[in-house]
Structure formats: C-alpha cells, structure tokens
Amino acid sequence: MFNEENMSIVIVGHVDHGKSTVIGRLLHDTNSLPEGKLDQVKETCKRNSKPFEYAFLLDALKDEQAQGITIDAARVFFNSDKRKYIIMDAPGHIEFLKNMVTGAARAEAALLVIDAQEGVMENSRRHGYLLSMLGIKQIVVIVNKMDLIDYDKEKYDIIVEEYEEFLSEIGVTASKFIPVSGFYGDNVASHSDNMSWYTDDNVLEALDNFENKSIEESAFRMPVQDVYKFTANGDDRRIVAGTIDSGQISIKDEIIFYPSRKKSRVNSIEYFNGDVRQSAYIGQAAGFTLEEQIYISRGEVACNIKELKPEISTRFKAKIFWLGEDDLVENYEYIIKIGTKKVTCKIEKIVSVLDASNLNNKIANRVKRHEVADIIIKTDKEVAFDLSENVSSTSRFVLIDNYEISGGGIIIESIDDGMSLLRKQREERDLNWYKSGVTSEEREKLYGHKPLTIIISGDKGSGRKSCARFIEKKLCMEDKKAYYLPFNNVVHGVGTDISKYKDEYTTKEHFRRLSEITNILNLAGVIVIVTIQSSVDDNYKYFFNGNTVELQIDDKDYEYYYKRVLEILDK
C-alpha cells in the first residue's frame, strides 16, 4: 500500500496553444470530473452564448474546488489505471517564466504543447530549452488543434520536423510526438478515426509509458548540509548530513571531501526510527559518521575516493538562463550557490547569448531577463563541481543577485585558473603523506583550540605586520599556540635557492613554500598568522588550505581583529 505509484508531470507550451484543453480532456476521459460538471459548464456557456472551452471547465473547478481533489490553483490531479498523476500547469506567458521553471523543476516528465495551426512559437522553443537545462529527460510533444488543420498529416509532419530539428540542436530527443485535438479528444485518451495514419500511443498511454525512476547517476556525491553534534542532549555522534545527489555510500567506504580534500572512512550510516542501514542512496536525506574525525563544514562535497573525481577550480564555463529583473552583466559580482556551497563570483565573460526566437547566437555584454547564454564565471574561492555530461546534479548552480535567485545554470567546461598544477601537486602530497600518530582531535583537546591560518591582508602601510604581532602576542598570552610567519622570513630562509626578485614565477613559488610550512604548522596544531599585500593576486590565497580566515585590515583597531579571531576559534 505504500508503493502506490505517483508521478508529477509538467505541461508547458506557448500561451493559447491549448494546455487547458488537453488537461480538461484528460480529466473528462479518465472520469476524473465530478458528475454532471461538464454538462453544467456547457449549459452555462450556451446560456451566455459563448462557445464551450475546456479552459472554462478548469476555471469552474478552481472556483469551487471542495478539497482540491481534482484541481487547485496550480495543479491537477487524476488517476490512470496505472498510477496517480499530478499535472503542474506551467503558465505560458513569458512573465511567468519563474513559475514555469519552479513547476518544471518538480516534475519527472513533461508534456509540451504546440498549436498545429500556429506552429512552433518562441515559447515552444524557450520551454523546450529550459526543460532540457532543468534536466527533464522525458518529454512528449503534443501537436494540438489538429482539427483546425483538417487532421492533415503533411502539415503535422512539417511541425514535427521543425521542432525535432530544434530539439536535436539543443541535444534533446522527445520520447514521442502525438497529433491531438484536445477539443474533440482525438488521441488524448482514445485513438482517433480522424487520423488513422497515426497508430502510436495516445496522450494517456504516453503518460503511462513515462518511466518513474530517479536518474541513476554513478559517482557518489553528497553536498554537505551540516555536521551535527548534539552533545547537549548527551549525543556524541558527529554526523555528516546531506541529501545524496548521486550514487551511493556504504560503511567502510573511503570518503574524500572537496574542495578541502580531507579524507576519512564511513563508520556508520545514521538513521532515526528505522532498520539499521549499511548504505545510503541517491535521493535520501542521509547522514553518516566517520572513522577518523576531520574538520569539514557545510559546502563541501563528499565523494568516494575510488570513483570519478569532481572538478575543482575557480573558473568554468556554463550555460545559464536568466530570470533576474536586472540584466546579468560582465564583471559584476554575484553570489553563486552550487549544492550547499555559497561563494562570491564575477561574470568574467558573456560568451554568447541565445535568441530563443530564432536560435541564433548573438554577441552581447549583458544577458536580459528570460534569455539563455553561455558565460564564464570566476569564483572567489575554489569550488567542487561536475561537468553536466558526467554528473548532472552537481553541475547545477543558481546565481543570486540582490538576495534573489536570478538565474540557473549548468557547468559545461572547467577552465584552467592557473592553479591546476598546484592542485595536482597537493593531491600527490596528500596521497603520500605519512600521518601523525596523534589525531587532530587529540591535539585539539591538548591545546584547547583548533589549528587555523589567519591571513591578514591590507594595503602597504596599513599596519598588517603590527596587527599580526599584536594578535600573535594576545593569543600566546591566552595560552594558545600561535605563530606569526612573515613572508620575508620564508624568502630569506627556505627560499634562498630562488630569486628574491618578485616576478610572477618566483612570487608564486615563495607563496607555495609559505603555504607548505603553514600547512605543517597547522598539522602540528598551531594557529599561523601570515600577512599579504592586497595587491597580491587573489589566487595566492588558495594556497592556504584547511581552516583559513582572511582579515582585511583597513584601520588600526587591532583589538577588533583580535576579537574576530576569537569568534572564529569559538565556532
């Protein structure tokens, strides 16, 4: 009884292409209408000398919906012999594209309606494009109002050919095209005598043939929502929680978190009120504990070390759709959310903007509302992601402009940000690292604090160094292990084999060495303070991994910055 099948379908298409008619017919032909309702609405139409339309029927149902059993403001419910359906009616007006996207994103499959007389219109294309970007793989195209073109196969074929060509250009294959007259019911829930040339599924059969399964993506991906520890309630478990976007995880699997690259093994799969579990799967809101305690936080992506590695970068190319009131513009700052990671980013370049009305790419330096575009994004911090061809769920992101989700996108290419060599070196280092016999947790207990790297940045003369000394001293007086490591000391110490003159290469190498020493000090449990000039390439900050905080110094109130450090240590 718990396995009763449900399926959510979205119905999209250009305004007035007959979505309501098709829905009304489906309700009628599956006996989902309240008794006498149809006759009643037809009678009302007659009295008002209006031609009957199924849209009136839907309106009438909305008006009186006793319990929303058949219909409510945005959804229609009905049953076939196979399963229960929820049909989400996505508005055809372009102003409601936000609602269309919201409805479509909840659907497992889509019906796209095209008017046989009007043919393929702008929103037929735009909706098709968005469905593909949103990741809806099962699409049935309904060529409606066949009665208005005398059920003509040739005219139908022209529309099918035109739309199929469009779909293939965006890499989508429709499961089916169906010639339909929603008004007369041809090919909706029965087969049509008017179109004996069409012998394939009718709409109801096509719905029942949609497969009800979540997409099986292989590599394990779980964006970390949080790490929970409810010690106050006497619970000592430290549980990494999140919803599994792809793949599965089992006890003993070796897990690596990106972008921090921290590793551990799954100790237990946690669950409240249910049988003991050995594994957790795609779609579940899961949680697990780790064998070795490592510090990770919200925003990391948990992966299985044996499986496909995600991309790590600060630059990538993406296809986006824009819903924002203000245009998307180059070099402007936005917030990007990928999984549970949230970072500031800039639009480095708008590569091309697609004109949905003719599918031509145009060159533009802004993306207007409802347009789709290819862009290059540069993030402030490293992010872990996948390319849409590999793991689609973790290739998806949203852009936030002025508190609002203003666009969505999928990543199609990772672009070198000048750090990929360093990342590779780091991975090899970590792979070959001989671990200490004292765990980081034991060390934390011993020292009474976590390790941390404090990056103090500011303009020349802003007092970075004095501030660093101030914080170092204060921390040490508080019995904390803290050390200020000036860049200069690295250059004149472990850096004597390379030039002190700062060209790009040597600066980068000196920074690499500084960060390696910092890393070792962190592993030893020490709070390390480093100072860098604001003018230094932002990329160098990624050299410091682990628990890092940057303080941008702009006045001389060192006490304030010290307090910030304490707050961070308390977290």
Added chain:
Amino acid sequence: MSNKMTHLDKLEARSMHIIREAYANFKDLGMLWSIGKDSTVLVWLTRKAFFGHVPFPLVHVDTAFKIPEMIEYRNNYAKEWKIDMRYGQNEEALANKKTFSDGNCTRIECCQILKSEALKATLHGTGPRYRFNHETNEYDLEQNPEPFTGVIVGVRSDEEGSRSKERYFSPRDKANDWDVGNQPPEFWNQYKTDFAPGTHVRIHPLLDWTETDIWEYIQREDIPMVSLYFNQGDGKRYRSLGCYPCTFPIESSSKTVEEIVEELKAGKLKTIAERSGRAQDAEDGGLETLRKDGYM
C-alpha cells in the same frame, strides 16, 4: 536493500532536506506546533532530519480554548522528546473577555484575536512567551524574548486553493504580506535563503503532502497522535483540531490509524472537506482571511 524510493520516501527526503536548509540558514528559527497531525508529522520529520533531536524551539499559540487533551499531549511529548517548547497567548484579550465564547465577538474575530494577533506577538517577541523548564516541568515567562526570523510551518498545498501557489521558502515583508504574484523561483533544491534585513521567511516542508500521505506516514512511522483523532466508541472523531467552542467531530468509526487510512483511501470522506468541523471556516472569508492575516 533496494534503493527504489517510494512516494513517502521521496516526500520524507525532500522535507528533511528543507528542514536542514532552514536550520543552516536561519539563526532565529522556530517551528509552529499546533499539536495537530500535520505539525506533529513536521516535528517527527525534524527528529528524522537531526537524528532524534529537535535543535530549535517549537512554538505553540495557546488560545486558552484548546481541547485539554491537546495541551496534555503537548507537555508530555515536549518532555519526552526534549523539546525547547514555547507558547504564547493573548492574555490581554482573555482578561478582557474579548472572545467568541464570552459572546463578545464573532468566531472569525475571535480567531484573529486569539490566534493571528497572538501568533504575531509570540513570533516577534512583543507578547508574553513562556518556555518549558525541563527541570521543574513548568513554563517560565521568557525574559527578553527574541523575534524569530525563520518560521517552519506545516501547511499543505491541498488544504486550500491559494496554498498550491506557495513556495517551500516563502518570504514575508515587514507588514507580514505575501506577494503571490511575484514569488522566488525554486529549483534544484535551491531556495530563497538570502534576505534583506527586516524580512522574514515562512518555510513549508509539507507543501507536497496530502492528507492521505500524512496518515500513511503516521502509520508507517508509528507516530503517536493525540487521541482526539480517533473514535472512542461514540462513532465520532476529530478530523482537524482546534478550539473546543468552534471545532466539532465528524461521523466516523475509525479507531486506529489503519482505519483512518482505509477511510481516506476508500473515499468515504470525499464529499466532506477536511476542515468541515471548523466552524470559523464557514463564516465570511474564513480561512482565506485568517491566512492572509498570518494565521496558518
């Protein structure tokens, strides 16, 4: 074990995800617990999301006219589930006898005074708020109650027309207004969690659940429900819970969760609206007026 998720599994996972997102994004987060079946399922989902714990306060608006079993049930489970339980009340109106029971206002006005206004004052911390003391088992008056900026609410979209247009994360402006025509898009598990100062948000993890889903889940998880939902032998039971002067039981012989699920699936209640036992809905405007006013 199979990884094929059932309909209830999917609903559960999505709700848990949303509750965790709310917890990660809102510092002053609370959840409304009306003691009814929906919000009790919500509390259960919270315990599932946090592995047995409820890491934020639950808030109950006590009109002082709640059926006594409801308050008893609330206090028992607040204790057993280690809940940070708070309740608020419109004490001024009660002292002045501005209630329907006292014959001084209509049912709808009474709801507005004892529920809508009390809820606003309780959430904003402007009215008296009491907190359950787990040591003494008494409620203490909260000193300087903090306002909640995020409130998790158990509304379902099949309850009433306009709710089907709701979002999971639904912003309200300073005046508590809901702008139905211009709502944030929601896709790919991404919700509006960034807010300009002064706005607050309602979070609706149960939006996709139906009444049948709720009862099937109660059955599957064996969630304890207040006894009022079951026929105690007189052929009557409550289908929706509220204040005793305005809530009436329906004719039903269902004595167990199983029987309620049967009853719902067989369509025996098809012609009776879920809230038909709630007298205030029948008055002009009804739920719509109350909902706009902030009562959920």
